[in-house]
Amino acid sequence: MAKQIHLNGFVQNSPSPHSTGLWKHKKDEGIKHNQISYWTETAKVLERGMFDAVFIADVLGTYSVYGGNHESAVRHAVQLPAHDPLLPISAMAAVTEHIGFAPTISATYAQPYSLARQLSTLDHLTEGRIAWNVVTSYLESEAINLGLSGRLPKELRYDRADEFLEVVYKLWEHSWEEDAVVYNREKDIFANPEKVHAIDHEGEFFRVPGVHLTEPSPQRTPVLFQAGASPRGRDFAAKHAEAVFTKGHSLEALKSYTKDLRNRTIQQGRKGEDIRIFPMVLPIIGSTEAEAYAKYEDLKNHVSYEGTAALLSGHTGIDFSVYNPDQYLEDMETEAVQGNLDMYTKDPNKKWTLREAVQNHGLGNGTVKFIGTPEQIADKLETWAIEGDADGFNIAQSYSLETFREFVDHVVPELQKRGIYRTEYKGKTLRENLFETGNPHLPDNHPARKRKSLI
Amino acid sequence: MAKQIHLNGFVQNSPSPHSTGLWKHKKDEGIKHNQISYWTETAKVLERGMFDAVFIADVLGTYSVYGGNHESAVRHAVQLPAHDPLLPISAMAAVTEHIGFAPTISATYAQPYSLARQLSTLDHLTEGRIAWNVVTSYLESEAINLGLSGRLPKELRYDRADEFLEVVYKLWEHSWEEDAVVYNREKDIFANPEKVHAIDHEGEFFRVPGVHLTEPSPQRTPVLFQAGASPRGRDFAAKHAEAVFTKGHSLEALKSYTKDLRNRTIQQGRKGEDIRIFPMVLPIIGSTEAEAYAKYEDLKNHVSYEGTAALLSGHTGIDFSVYNPDQYLEDMETEAVQGNLDMYTKDPNKKWTLREAVQNHGLGNGTVKFIGTPEQIADKLETWAIEGDADGFNIAQSYSLETFREFVDHVVPELQKRGIYRTEYKGKTLRENLFETGNPHLPDNHPARKRKSLI
Numbered sequence: 001m002a003k004q005i006h007l008n009g010f011v012q013n014s015p016s017p018h019s020t021g022l023w024k025h026k027k028d029e030g031i032k033h034n035q036i037s038y039w040t041e042t043a044k045v046l047e048r049g050m051f052d053a054v055f056i057a058d059v060l061g062t063y064s065v066y067g068g069n070h071e072s073a074v075r076h077a078v079q080l081p082a083h084d085p086l087l088p089i090s091a092m093a094a095v096t097e098h099i100g101f102a103p104t105i106s107a108t109y110a111q112p113y114s115l116a117r118q119l120s121t122l123d124h125l126t127e128g129r130i131a132w133n134v135v136t137s138y139l140e141s142e143a144i145n146l147g148l149s150g151r152l153p154k155e156l157r158y159d160r161a162d163e164f165l166e167v168v169y170k171l172w173e174h175s176w177e178e179d180a181v182v183y184n185r186e187k188d189i190f191a192n193p194e195k196v197h198a199i200d201h202e203g204e205f206f207r208v209p210g211v212h213l214t215e216p217s218p219q220r221t222p223v224l225f226q227a228g229a230s231p232r233g234r235d236f237a238a239k240h241a242e243a244v245f246t247k248g249h250s251l252e253a254l255k256s257y258t259k260d261l262r263n264r265t266i267q268q269g270r271k272g273e274d275i276r277i278f279p280m281v282l283p284i285i286g287s288t289e290a291e292a293y294a295k296y297e298d299l300k301n302h303v304s305y306e307g308t309a310a311l312l313s314g315h316t317g318i319d320f321s322v323y324n325p326d327q328y329l330e331d332m333e334t335e336a337v338q339g340n341l342d343m344y345t346k347d348p349n350k351k352w353t354l355r356e357a358v359q360n361h362g363l364g365n366g367t368v369k370f371i372g373t374p375e376q377i378a379d380k381l382e383t384w385a386i387e388g389d390a391d392g393f394n395i396a397q398s399y400s401l402e403t404f405r406e407f408v409d410h411v412v413p414e415l416q417k418r419g420i421y422r423t424e425y426k427g428k429t430l431r432e433n434l435f436e437t438g439n440p441h442l443p444d445n446h447p448a449r450k451r452k453s454l455i
Numbered sequence: 456m457a458k459q460i461h462l463n464g465f466v467q468n469s470p471s472p473h474s475t476g477l478w479k480h481k482k483d484e485g486i487k488h489n490q491i492s493y494w495t496e497t498a499k500v501l502e503r504g505m506f507d508a509v510f511i512a513d514v515l516g517t518y519s520v521y522g523g524n525h526e527s528a529v530r531h532a533v534q535l536p537a538h539d540p541l542l543p544i545s546a547m548a549a550v551t552e553h554i555g556f557a558p559t560i561s562a563t564y565a566q567p568y569s570l571a572r573q574l575s576t577l578d579h580l581t582e583g584r585i586a587w588n589v590v591t592s593y594l595e596s597e598a599i600n601l602g603l604s605g606r607l608p609k610e611l612r613y614d615r616a617d618e619f620l621e622v623v624y625k626l627w628e629h630s631w632e633e634d635a636v637v638y639n640r641e642k643d644i645f646a647n648p649e650k651v652h653a654i655d656h657e658g659e660f661f662r663v664p665g666v667h668l669t670e671p672s673p674q675r676t677p678v679l680f681q682a683g684a685s686p687r688g689r690d691f692a693a694k695h696a697e698a699v700f701t702k703g704h705s706l707e708a709l710k711s712y713t714k715d716l717r718n719r720t721i722q723q724g725r726k727g728e729d730i731r732i733f734p735m736v737l738p739i740i741g742s743t744e745a746e747a748y749a750k751y752e753d754l755k756n757h758v759s760y761e762g763t764a765a766l767l768s769g770h771t772g773i774d775f776s777v778y779n780p781d782q783y784l785e786d787m788e789t790e791a792v793q794g795n796l797d798m799y800t801k802d803p804n805k806k807w808t809l810r811e812a813v814q815n816h817g818l819g820n821g822t823v824k825f826i827g828t829p830e831q832i833a834d835k836l837e838t839w840a841i842e843g844d845a846d847g848f849n850i851a852q853s854y855s856l857e858t859f860r861e862f863v864d865h866v867v868p869e870l871q872k873r874g875i876y877r878t879e880y881k882g883k884t885l886r887e888n889l890f891e892t893g894n895p896h897l898p899d900n901h902p903a904r905k906r907k908s909l910i
Contacts (some may be wrong), residue, residue: 005503013576015645019566031638034579034672036549060569062666070653070666074635077645082668086577091545091580094491113600114564120538121468124489125546145568180529184480188759190532198525212598213537217489220898304643371622382732398732446864 008055009061013083019398020362021304028399043092049408053100056085061141063314067321069300076307093126100430102131109146112167120214128218128429133225161204167446170199173219175212238264247367248279249343254388276391282364284371299398303362316340325355374410389392461847465500467536469514474853475817476759483854491546498547504863511540516596518769522776531762547580555885557586563794564601567622575669582872583673583884588680618658624903625654630667693719702822703734704798709843730879737819739826754853758817771795780810819851829865
């Protein structure tokens with residue numbers, strides 16, 4: 001069988017979150033993200049397109065590096081309002097049967113004991129369709145509003161996240177044995193206490209002595225997503241993640257990324273195919289190539305310069321309000337610019353001005369755009385999957401939610417026609433659909449499964 | 456018009472949470488609390504009965520005082536499994552139009568910045584049907600699993616909760632002005648930065664400099680529930696709460712409670728009627744009085760002694776496993792027993808043994824039972840509302856969810872016939888239905904509205 005492509009829909013509980021300024025487009029419905037019907041419609045559209053999951057990005061702060069305040073973020077709706085990513089999920093699950101939900105939660109600010117309960121609750125309610133996108137957070141504004149004096153250094157954030165995962169693995173995999181709940185009315189035993197174990201975790205960052213508050217859910221541990229880009233982030237993903245999300249800028253960059261990440265995964269004692277790699281793609285679809293490019297021009301005209309610059313300032317920590325928009329990025333002396341914007345500063349084909357980089361970044365957060373007819377886009381997806389060794393794609397939107405409808409109505413049938421995309425869901429849980437191994441649980445080579453000493 | 460009664464349905468995301476052992480009853484469906492359909496059915500039944508809200512209790516720990524471990528709680532499902540209270544809400548909201556949702560969240564372990572976002576998100580998604588039951592938590596097992604070395608002293612918990620509310624009030628009421636979001640596509644302004652304010656909170660427990668992450672929701676501040684019983688708890692409720700939940704043991708105790716609480720509320724510069732008082736009642740309904748009492752005997756036979764003793768140990772901090780069940784409570788020397796179990800130790804009509812107290816406590820957590828025909832129960836409700844000055848009742852269940860169905864099908868029509876209960880919802884938001892003032896927002900005499908210095 002030809003290599004099968006998997007797809008996630010990339011969203012956030014915010015108006016036009018990944019295409020800054022697109023809330024102004026007449027086809028955009030992102031303003032309705034505060035309504036349940038927006039979420040149930042999103043889930044139904046993507047399930048009609050047989051996507052694996054709704055991938056829900058999140059920030060718990062404001063983009064306030066640009067100009068040193070939140071004004072640009074407010075004016076241009078730069079991932080603001082930023083509503084909670086977990087709360088619409090049960091409504092989406094109620095109207096769908098197969099699609100999964102992958103919310104983002106920061107391991108830097110959550111408590112492992114309560115986060116483990118939240119995700120177990122959702123894994124029960126969705127009957128095994130939950131993933132967790134583990135992030136360690138980059139915004140200073142998150143840290144200072146959540147009780148820290150500032151953002152933790154990256155190394156420390158990853159050390160803490162590593163122990164955080166150790167705690168939740170103990171709760172999810174080792175606190176309740178599979179047959180602990182007996183529900184025996186005659187003998188008056190709801191669950192067998194001999195099969196429910198306190199985890200007695202005592203570490204550098206966390207002390208969690210208790211038992212998990214939730215009996216085993218269909219997947220136990222939710223499917224683990226990650227998006228680490230730095231070497232430390234990649235090692236973290238190689239150790240823990242079952243799926244990674246990456247911004248792809250070119251096929252060459254993707255090839256190098258997938259090769260590196262699968263090698264790191266093997267070094268962790270896992271198999272290369274144990275990690276699903278999803279580059280992010282913004283599709284711009286036309287019935288002709290010319291129509292698609294005309295659409296691209298129209299979309300670019302809706303991008304907000306100031307809003308996108310504020311987004312980029314948040315991502316990099318550099319206040320771009322002090323730079324001339326027509327300055328070349330590669331001429332900017334700050335080390336931060338050079339390190340954080342490689343896709344622009346190291347582009348062999350082009351010298352990017354700040355204005356051009358911002359304009360490019362305003363659609364799909366600077367990820368690659370696949371522009372063309374459904375056939376042309378399917379060609380690209382197929383090439384990137386095969387030559388780039390990607391397992392699938394996180395599909396971003398220009399205008400929400402119509403981008404998804406267009407993709408599902410036009411590109412999905414083309415992928416199906418080629419035999420590289422499912423025509424029905426085979427598994428019951430998200431993990432079964434993602435890996436097609438028939439196993440709702442983590443494989444035994446995953447570190448979460450290995451802590452057998454507990455029981 | 457005759458005094459109108461309001462009702463809430465008292466639930467928890469746990470099997471038979473308030474009647475320990477009733478999971479064994481053949482009519483009990485509490486085991487399905489991990490399924491979305493259980494919650495949507497609960498919401499639909501209570502909305503059919505025109506309840507104000509689904510009141511969702513919660514603990515974030517295990518009852519492990521009894522015997523010094525979690526075994527009894529596991530064996531008898533003593534509010535364990537304990538799933539998250541917020542996550543089923545959007546699914547319930549999707550299938551209802553009027554009923555509100557009042558989840559419990561502890562101000563002791565949450566962060567105000569993220570909690571404010573969660574509740575604003577839900578107030579948006581439900582179109583103004585959210586309340587928050589503010590608790591400060593009593594279980595040691597919550598504290599130690601959530602990063603503290605032990606439970607904070609009660610005074611400190613209330614001091615912290617007081618500042619917690621100050622922070623969230625600033626976020627909800629004063630960060631975004633009502634007309635901040637302009638959504639002006641032509642002028643490229645999503646929201647007006649001059650109308651979005653950083654709260655700059657710097658206090659003893661919290662430092663939250665930022666802006667709220669969510670634009671104003673229909674109610675802004677969710678309806679505030681509280682259940683303080685101690686003098687400090689009552690003052691806290693008198694200052695902040697719009698509704699209180701209390702366990703009523705007798706009409707006399709209720710009279711004294713409502714008088715005291717309304718006086719304290721007036722002392723806080725509010726009106727007595729600004730606080731809605733809801734005693735908890737467990738209804739046991741029969742088509743004849745004899746049938747109702749036979750049902751009561753049957754229900755009592757399903758109560759678990761060990762499970763209820765474990766619950767009571769958690770509530771009081773006393774390990775009852777070391778006491779003889781046939782010992783009289785009033786003979787127990789510990790100060791804790793005397794202070795915490797007044798309803799038994801100071802009962803003028805009866806000397807309670809531990810066994811009897813536990814058996815009584817096993818149905819509806821020891822609250823008053825109204826046993827009889829629908830007419831008799833309606834009589835009691837009317838008497839307690841008028842003579843006891845209660846605004847309504849939190850209806851507990853013996854077996855879930857059939858207790859609610861019985862109440863809605865038999866008692867609600869009787870209340871309606873008497874003209875003391877609504878036959879349709881008048882308001883759009885929960886606050887409008889609860890107070891019938893036509894105002895979705897807090898009144899201006901509430902402390903949350905007074906911090907005008909910010910803007």
